[in-house]
Amino acid sequence: MPMAPTGTKCSKKEVNRGAWTAEEDQKLAQVVEIHGPKRWKAVAAKAGLNRCGKSCRLRWMNYLRPNIKRGNISDQEEDLILRLHKLLGNRWSLIAGRLPGRTDNEIKNYWNSHLSKKIKQNEKQTRMQEPVLENSKVSEREEPLHKASEEGSSKRDEEYSTSCFNGDSSLFDLYNEEPLELEWMSHFFETDEIWLNLA
DNA sequence: AAGTATACCAACCGCGAGCGC
């Protein structure tokens, strides 16, 4: 690490850590309402919160932001997360972007606590049911798409997205989707300009 | 009832990218 910029690390000993109180939430929400969700260091100072900017940002993004949905992830949402994860890998922010009101942190937690286990179980079951395949073929098929762009992470999302949606319809073949099951995906593209551009 | 293990999730940390000076 060439530098340790102030503001990237909550290094002050006297800074508050741990769970947020209702009072802190209220102060933060008030200041963000006035000044907007930016310059978090200044927001923390203006709110009189003994917290680092980073902590304030996280709190706002995950809990205080308007239209945040908490808990009760529906089957539909779960299905979407599974599909998107298969497509995007651990790009939690991108996945969250497709689920209105959900945060990357929540999805990440949900994945780690629920879905990763579910998947492992499913894999176990399918391995027991399927005839043994050649190792190379299995790994080729199961290789997450995002792996290819994982190394050299600069502009990784952009590059990765481009590689996924450069018009190659084999993307869908890879997931062995029935046409009807792709309904959600077409809606996906229809509703987002950025993704449309990539497609 | 007490102790231990496991699950869940809020919060923190390290890092890289982008921007303005």
Add this chain to the structure above:
DNA sequence: GGCGCTCGCGGTTGGTATACT
């Protein structure tokens, strides 16, 4: 071009709740 600051992301940790023995 280099530096400092800010933002955002993904991985990890730690506290709390719940289940199990």
